[in-house]
Amino acid sequence: MTQPQDIALAFPRGGHLELLIEGVLSYVSEKQLSWCYITALESHGMSILDLVNWPGDGILAAINTEEEAACAKASKVPVVNISSALPHLPVTSCIIDNHAMGVLAADHLISKGFRSFAYCGLKDVEYSRQRQAGFEEKLNSVDFHSQEFLSHPTYFHQTGDWITQNHELAKWLDELPKPLGLFAVSDYRARQVLDACLNSGLRVPEEVAILGTGNEDLVCGHVRPTLTSVARNNFLQGYRSAEILDHLMQGLEVQGELLPIPPLEIVERDSTRTFAVSDSRLRDALEYMHEHLHQPLFSIDDITRQASVSRRWLEYAFRDALGETPYQYLRRQRLARAKRLLVEEPKTKIYKIAQSSGFSSAKQLAMTFQQDFGMSPREYRRVSKSS
Known part of the structure; x- marks a missing residue:
């Protein structure tokens, strides 16, 4: 033996x-x-x-x-x-990959239409620096930037004056332009931000949308509103x-x-379930798209009919608010759904994942996956679980 x-x-x-x-x-x-x-x-x-x-x-x-x-x-x-x-x-x-987590967080908040952004992180901690760097790199690529609030970490058991720190955080949040998309270095810091917002009377997610890191259910799922988070693998x-x-x-x-x-995905909960766009027609179009993106026959023309707008108006509105066309946005949301289902439902056939994500066939999903991620859905499922 x-x-x-x-x-x-x-x-x-x-x-x-x-x-x-x-x-x-x-x-x-x-x-x-x-x-x-x-x-x-x-x-x-x-x-x-x-x-x-x-x-x-x-x-x-x-x-x-x-x-x-x-x-x-x-x-x-x-x-x-x-x-x-x-x-x-x-x-x-x-x-x-902390840098990739920051990029993913920024991409999620940008796709929600936010134009004001903030990062809540830690001083002199490498993973916080990397997450902030990825977050800002993605924002800068579309001409946005973020404000920062950095706290001392608790590794050395020097927690400091929590009451003072929370007051400072609340004051900082109150002074930032709204609506605000905020990325926190961890779910615990995201919870701290949520508490500061609730104590200051700031509405989440309408005024401040909060995104954490780690996807810890005890932290994210047992607060109100529940917290969106970047899921680590x-x-x-x-x-x-x-x-x-x-x-x-x-x-x-x-x-x-x-x-x-690399991180797995964004697990969206109540703290980012909003669209920071001023035009009610565009907001309705986005909500309608997210409700139906899993349907393969659902198209951009369906959105224009629902929102009572022209295809040309929708193209301009998407480009102005979100930096991409309606087709690009829809394609990206469907891919994100497919990635989540591939991990959450490891025994479900690929063609069923495709159908549930709005793709017409497993072949179409595979081609799109290869173009964006350089691998097949089956390969992604495998590397997301083990090497």
Whole structure:
């Protein structure tokens, strides 16, 4: 019988990290490995600082401070880092694509017709910097920019005066032009923004539309209004982290550049269910489009008839408010729906996904997918789950 290997999980439990653990377990099961997991006994979090001189076989760690980075470098057992809080680390990392998350967030808010934008992030934290950079890069590409509110992180247990910080946040929000599309570095910070809006009498999403990061149901689904969020692919991150650690424990080198794990999708909830357009005809057209985009026979002409406008008027209105044609917008929304269904319904046939997303056939969906993402729907489904 194979000798079990002791693997320490040196990161906080709960939230999106539970999905990461599922990815680890999937890899271990697939490779028929014998891993025993070491976690904190009573608390929900273990740091690599707790593992100095630990005689185990491998460590999966969230390295968030310079002290933890130094400890990882001195470790005598292989370490794989899963956090992107620091820009440069002395150990191998498997992290998510924070820049892409920012781009996805900006794209979502732009598609809602917003022209004023803001970012709520963290000071001196690498993943916050990357998410903000992606957000602003996308905004700048269509001649928009964002305002920022950066807070000190709580990694060092220096939470500061929360009451003062919340007052400052509320004052900042009140002074920004409305309607406002706001992207927060995490779901927790998005919740903080939501509380500040409610305490200040700002309506969400009509005056401030809020988009978080992480898609943690406990945070996003149990507030009113519920919070829209960028979903991370934590399962794939866990799978690849376990694969890398397995190779390192075998004495193998990790080949090639470790590409960051791309985000899955925008999970829309109440906090962004609005269209920030002043013309009621365009708002009606957008609402009607979203209600029917899953129908393959639904067309742009159906929208013009419903909104009682000409095709020419609709083209100009879309370009002016959203920066793209009605066809481009409809195509992109259908692709987003297809991506979500491919992940959420892994056993559903591709042709049924196509039909449910407004495509006339599996072939049409495949061609569109290849043009935009460089892969087939089947390949996307596979890489979204495991490598």
